[in-house]
Amino acid sequence: MELQQVLEQKVKEAANSIFKTDLPSVEFQPTRKDFEGDLTVVVFPMLRTIKGNPVEIGTKIGQYLQEHVEAIAKFNVVKGFLNLVVSDYYYLSFFNSILGKERFGYQEPNSKDAVMVEYSSPNTNKPLHLGHIRNNLLGYSVAEILKAAGHKVYKTQIINDRGIHICKSMLAWQKFGEGETPESSGLKGDHLVGKYYVEFDKTYKNEVAQLISDGKEKALAEKEAPILLEAQEMLRKWEAGDEDVVSLWKKMNGWVYEGFDTTYKNLGVDFDHLYYESNTYLLGRNVVKDGLEKGVFFKKEDGSVWIDLTEEGLDEKIVLRSDGTAVYMTQDIGTAIQRVTDFPDINGMVYTVGNEQDYHFKVLFLILKRLGYSWAEKLYHLSYGMVDLPSGKMKSREGTVVDADDLIKNMEETAAAISKDLGKLEGYSEEEKKVLYRTIGLGALKYYILKVDPKKRILFNPEESVDFQGNTGPFIQYTYARIQSILRKAGDSTTSAIENSFALHPKEKELLKQIQLFPEKVLEAANDHSPALIANYTYDLVKEFNSFYQQVSILGESMTIKRNFRVQLSKKVGEVIQDAFHLLGIQVPERM
């Protein structure tokens, strides 16, 4: 990075002194594997300001660089590409400069604006499923990446604890539950509540079918099924503060939270601050009233309030019902403002929500901008694709979901089975093994999901399950474990100083180049809100290391200088793997 800046300067200098022209910019790229060199200057763009043959121009600039830049050892020109060979000395100096640095690649903590990252935000009427897992992993990872990029980060979620959906579970439990509790049934709280949500749906469907066979029209039957009317009545009571309903609501939500907590803990995600919709759903109405006075919104004859977004190519959007009650949008406006009030230092928020809500967030951000909030410019919808099954969409009501808890358990079991098969864990206690199986199982799952570009949809086939070989979490964890094994055997060479007076093996040089990329990858991932960039970077690093490991003897090297260097190089690769995986929320094992 630094070298590239120096080179850009020097190339401009060269153009100036040789061709008497100013170059607006210089284009670099890593040299392709099939050519000699480390960094390549593309000559073609210069032809706009320098007339002549690209090979000649490249050669002249190459000569200039070789003479004036110490780090450039050699060069060659192929067509319009000036390939620069960077000296071993340069890479060794670079390595020395980061040797003692912890978390090389992370920026100074809290050196940038505070950002709030929202993720998870589930409904409280059913357990979490694979879709929530993607959301959680993405949100958590992006939060960690933003931290590493220097931001202060608040992780949050808004728990959708009120509404018709939870009333459905409550009602079904009241009718059919016979006082069942998590304790009495042995069911995890969220699963118990989810069970009654499914119960409700069954009854509802039966009632609708009955009404239809009695001669009702379908649409009417769906609106008038007695159990639905009852649920709606229950919601009204809740809003009126009916004691019995509220206390049932508290009890069942409590069960769900306990269940969620377990799942979050197992997944390894956490939150700094929680918002509950039951506290925030009334927010926003005053803001809308103010906005109405300021002319941001307008009122229709029936009293409903709207915003006109046709100038932006969107439609009119309702922000307050004619009866004065809030819609989803009203609430989100209020919540956003509330958050900035609660955490005055935040300048920017990330909403981790599926791409089915793209339109909603586009509108929300526009409204906040029109209301004149400066931070509204820095809102980001981390929109991700749905996780689908081969059979289609996951539907909780119909039971066609991959349950989060089941999936995590499955992954652990698969990891255990493979580990036992390989049998490399002699000396490990049962407890240590359990921890390891979890590390590997979760590593496989998290990597599998995070390595794909967030905006792409994922087709998850439970039959084929998640791989443990190739471009996978366990592959990377395995490399880390191998490195730790070397370090255990290396003795004092893990800390001895590095001399930079020897020739690098090509594999060593490649590794150093790859390590050098880490800081910019972190910034890029933060900028793009994409954990996939970190995953792919780590994979490339690890592949490079394994190739080195295979070809070059580390502990078997007889020259002490080289042996020490290789040990330290391996150690640093291990650190980068660990730090990179930390950004994905994945643990690394000492052995596996």
Added chain:
RNA sequence: GGUCGCGUAGCUCAGCUGGAUAGAGCAUCUGCCUUCUAAGCAGACGGUCGAAGGUUCGAAUCCUUCCGCGAUCACCA
């Protein structure tokens, strides 16, 4: 219908701020455990980058049109 996103090897994905013969993994096939963990390494096979135009010295990458898949356009959340 309008808007947005996606379409790269049999499968899963990189590459997309334009640059050299488009890269990995899985699957299939071939080698490599008397040397630091074979969840590994080395190699073979496999591509009209959805299609057609355009911009450019140069396009998987940018623009237009079309096709396919998905989402969205509620006084639902």
